[in-house]
Amino acid sequence: MGFILAAAGSAVGLGNIWGFPTQVASNGGAAFLFIYLLCAFAIGFPVMVAEITMGRKTGRNPVGAFKVLGNNKLVYSAIGMWGLICGVMILAFYTVIAGWTVSYVFEEVFFYLGMTDWASWISNTGNGPINAVFATVFMGATISIILGGVSDGIERATKFMMPLLLIILVVMIGYVVLQPGAGVGLEVYLFPDFSKVTPDLVLSAMGQAFFSLSLGMGALITYGSYLSKKENIPEAAAYVTLMDAFIAFLAGLLVIPTMYMAQAQGVPIFDDSGNLLASAALIFQVLPELFHEMGGLLGLIFGGTFFFLLSIAALTSTISLLEVPVSYAIDEHGLKRKSAATYIGGGVLAISLIISFDTSLIDHFVFIFNEIGLPLGGFLICLFLGYYWKTDNALAEMQEGYPTVMTSFFARVWPVFVKVIAPLAILYNLLSGLGII
Numbered sequence: 211m212g213f214i215l216a217a218a219g220s221a222v223g224l225g226n227i228w229g230f231p232t233q234v235a236s237n238g239g240a241a242f243l244f245i246y247l248l249c250a251f252a253i254g255f256p257v258m259v260a261e262i263t264m265g266r267k268t269g270r271n272p273v274g275a276f277k278v279l280g281n282n283k284l285v286y287s288a289i290g291m292w293g294l295i296c297g298v299m300i301l302a303f304y305t306v307i308a309g310w311t312v313s314y315v316f317e318e319v320f321f322y323l324g325m326t327d328w329a330s331w332i333s334n335t336g337n338g339p340i341n342a343v344f345a346t347v348f349m350g351a352t353i354s355i356i357l358g359g360v361s362d363g364i365e366r367a368t369k370f371m372m373p374l375l376l377i378i379l380v381v382m383i384g385y386v387v388l389q390p391g392a393g394v395g396l397e398v399y400l401f402p403d404f405s406k407v408t409p410d411l412v413l414s415a416m417g418q419a420f421f422s423l424s425l426g427m428g429a430l431i432t433y434g435s436y437l438s439k440k441e442n443i444p445e446a447a448a449y450v451t452l453m454d455a456f457i458a459f460l461a462g463l464l465v466i467p468t469m470y471m472a473q474a475q476g477v478p479i480f481d482d483s484g485n486l487l488a489s490a491a492l493i494f495q496v497l498p499e500l501f502h503e504m505g506g507l508l509g510l511i512f513g514g515t516f517f518f519l520l521s522i523a524a525l526t527s528t529i530s531l532l533e534v535p536v537s538y539a540i541d542e543h544g545l546k547r548k549s550a551a552t553y554i555g556g557g558v559l560a561i562s563l564i565i566s567f568d569t570s571l572i573d574h575f576v577f578i579f580n581e582i583g584l585p586l587g588g589f590l591i592c593l594f595l596g597y598y599w600k601t602d603n604a605l606a607e608m609q610e611g612y613p614t615v616m617t618s619f620f621a622r623v624w625p626v627f628v629k630v631i632a633p634l635a636i637l638y639n640l641l642s643g644l645g646i647i
């Protein structure tokens with residue numbers, strides 16, 4: 211249970227509640243949802259099993275795991291290194307956005323107290339110094355948890371946070387769908403228009419699936435290395451995938467109808483070319499409007515709790531992002547946990563501070579490290595496991611916690627996905643999304 215919670219804590223984060231609805235909005239709704247789910251289950255889930263198994267087999271960080279299984283060959287360690295780089299760059303911008311979730315807790319409080327000037331001042335995501343302060347606070351919190359040892363803190367926080375997040379999402383959805391205008395949003399979100407599917411959209415959906423499931427950069431190799439031999443890996447991975455996709459789905463159910471509800475009240479939600487407006491800050495514009503409209507104490511309770519939970523969800527993700535390079539520095543270079551966490555966390559924060567003053571960088575980071583970097587990492591993991599380490603060896607590792615795995619349906623299907631379907635799909639999407647084919 212602890213592992214599932216920690217892995218789900220890593221998976222469920224800003225990717226689900228900020229990234230997914232924003233992507234759905236800018237990619238025309240249900241068609242994106244459909245492709246996204248396909249990517250999560252057909253590509254993400256097999257890769258997740260691969261990562262966890264490599265981690266548990268070796269008990270090492272991503273670079274170490276590739277070193278051990280790849281017989282010390284540099285080309286293989288480089289795959290782990292690529293994951294490390296992606297993780298560090300993702301952590302850098304993630305920390306800035308996570309800082310916004312904290313500043314919005316204050317925004318809700320100031321708004322409730324009638325201090326609207328303060329509310330808009332503190333929630334101005336274009337304000338460099340404010341971004342820098344909150345990013346620093348957030349990185350500080352992440353480092354301190356990594357220092358204090360992972361398991362207790364994360365497990366306790368996640369156990370309490372996930373159900374609460376779920377409840378508050380469901381209640382808010384219940385409120386929103388009854389408002390005028392929301393029905394149109396539901397339609398846009400749930401009825402796919404497949405003419406909207408372009409190579410670009412598929413690439414975004416795939417990148418989003420990798421990001422949301424924390425795949426392609428070794429976070430789950432690292433977490434897998436802490437997993438007991440008694441655990442059933444495919445089952446654990448299935449829970450994590452389902453939980454993550456479900457929370458993303460709910461977040462879409464909240465945000466898309468809310469946008470249309472806003473439209474019914476005269477707020478413009480389309481750009482000049484008729485696409486839904488979507489900016490990096492979408493979730494930080496639409497939802498606060500909803501909370502303000504609820505008004506009074508109700509607005510404060512919903513808004514404050516929502517952004518607080520979002521901060522916790524982000525924190526359980528930044529922990530897993532920082533844990534990857536930290537465990538690498540400890541295992542491979544003999545650093546103490548304390549210095550590894552402080553130096554690496556501090557170094558990443560330096561990049562976050564640059565991003566704080568130029569948030570337009572976020573889009574570029576997302577494109578390079580999420581949309582391309584993570585699927586590329588996943589592609590290499592599949593090839594390595596499928597053709598070098600071999601799926602039979604991986605299945606043998608799974609057998610410990612899943613005695614009947616060899617004769618299971620899973621053992622017949624998973625290798626095909628790892629060796630053929632997932633890598634081909636990733637390669638095709640990367641090449642066509644980049645306009646190469």
Ligand code: PHE
Pocket residue numbers: 220221222223224225226300420421422423424425427429527528530531
């Ligand atoms: N999965 C996290 C989210 O959705 C982000 C993340 C990506 C965490 C990669 C770890 C590794 O917010």
